[in-house]
Amino acid sequence: MSDFPTTARVVIIGGGVVGVSTLYHLAKAGWTDCVLLEKNELTAGSTWHAAGNCPSFSTSWAIMNMQRYSLGLYAGLAEEVDYPMNYHVTGSIRLAHDKNRMLEFERARTMGRYQGLDIEMMSISDMKDAYPFLETHDLAGGLWDPDDGDIDPAQLTQALAKGARDMGASIQRFCPATGVTQVGDEWIVHTDKGDIRCEKVVNCAGYYAQRVGEWFKPYGGRTVPMTVMSHQYFLTEEIPELKEWTEANGRKVPLLRDVDSSYYLRQDKHGLNLGPYERNCKAHWVTP
Ligand SMILES: Cc1cc2nc3c(=O)[nH]c(=O)nc-3n(C[C@H](O)[C@H](O)[C@H](O)COP(=O)(O)OP(=O)(O)OC[C@H]3O[C@@H](n4cnc5c(N)ncnc54)[C@H](O)[C@@H]3O)c2cc1C
Known part of the structure; x- marks a missing residue:
């Protein structure tokens, strides 16, 4: 039988540092029944290119x-x-x-x-x-x-992924999300490998975030103000x-x-x- 998850509490779209960190923190908070979808390999987006500088300074x-x-x-x-x-x-x-x-x-x-x-x-x-x-x-x-x-941004992402997996969260690589449908209070996230029914969807698609955000427009979603x-x-x-x-x-x-x-x-x-x-x-x- 396929081990592809068909239900989850949360589905996260995007396996860059932001998506994987979201998965890790949800699992740490006890939400281990969560699935992350990455259309390519983890860190395949901006994360792979980051210089990885990490300041504490900000004016905010x-x-x-x-x-x-x-x-x-x-x-x-x-x-x-x-x-x-x-x-x-x-x-x-x-x-x-x-x-x-x-x-x-x-x-x-x-x-x-x-x-x-x-x-x-x-x-x-x-x-x-x-x-x-x-x-x-x-x-x-x-x-x-x-x-x-x-x-090292790739190592950081892999470390967060290991932590999340060890706590029971699931990461599906080479698995693009292709759309969403809202059914009552739940969401169906569509992928090439099958559908996942969940309570919440988190858009962590990085430079694709605006495009992924468009899927939510028929259900009252707004434009994600993300520019590349x-x-x-x-x-x-x-x-x-x-x-x-x-x-x-x-x-x-x-x-x-x-x-x-x-x-x-x-x-x-x-x-x-x-x-x-x-x-x-x-x-x-x-x-x-
Ligand atoms: C040259 C360069 C240097 C940088 N230097 C720094 C730095 O020094 N310090 C710093 O803090 N930041 C730096 N950054 C910024 C940093 O890289 C980004 O802010 C960060 O990586 C964004 O992470 P992310 O997870 O939001 O996006 P991404 O890493 O882009 O991840 C998004 C992921 O979503 C996936 N995806 C998209 N659509 C779908 C879909 N439909 N289904 C499944 N998966 C999907 C993509 O394949 C991708 O892997 C730099 C960026 C660049 C380009």
Whole structure:
């Protein structure tokens, strides 16, 4: 007999980090009768491409709080679910090019204090000490986020998947959801492998989320306000000075974040990963 599930409490559409994390957290809350559908392999969407930088800093209380929770989760997850991961807490330096940016950092630092985060303001000399390669002539100062770092997004997703499966949740890979039908208070999620009847459906389809959201429109659903923006990063080759510094100090240099010039710069092995946020960034799949 097929072991394809025909009923579930919740069906999650999408096996990126968001969908798998949803499955893991539902299972942890006791909702183990849940099924995740991924049309390809887990992490086949944006998750696979993510640089995996994980800040705690935000100017929004709610986002800072979520990020704070996530960093706590990442710190203990590998051991909890017995799935080793590459997770580096390097700390980060946010660059301020003027006094107004310093004021913004000061506000975030104060907010962070109330969430138990040790975010600190940095003088130029603090920044030079922490990051000897930094050019500081056009900077007013900076902000130190000690909990910032990077995690391998594919490994994180697989760790959450292992945790969810171990608690009894089900993951169906290579199983596209093809539509939904509402029957009374329940939903039928259609797939190529069969239908699943459930109480709730969670749309975690990432850059397909707006398309999946359209299936719910006949039942009173709204447009999912999700737009796909292009973003890319590049990796340099090994940089001898960075290699020498890393070997001498036994650690990577902190992540640099510059919101004014709009990029992140992270050490990747003995090279750098530069991720710019282009000013004329293009939206994709948008019909004019
Ligand atoms: C170059 C780059 C760098 C990035 N760097 C960072 C970073 O440093 N830090 C950070 O926090 N974020 C970063 N991001 C953003 C991060 O990758 C995304 O926010 C995150 O991966 C989104 O996860 P998701 O689960 O929502 O979507 P996705 O990973 O896209 O997952 C959606 C999944 O849904 C599946 N799916 C879609 N339709 C269906 C269907 N009908 N049936 C079944 N499955 C379906 C897809 O196959 C896909 O696997 C970066 C992104 C890019 C592109």
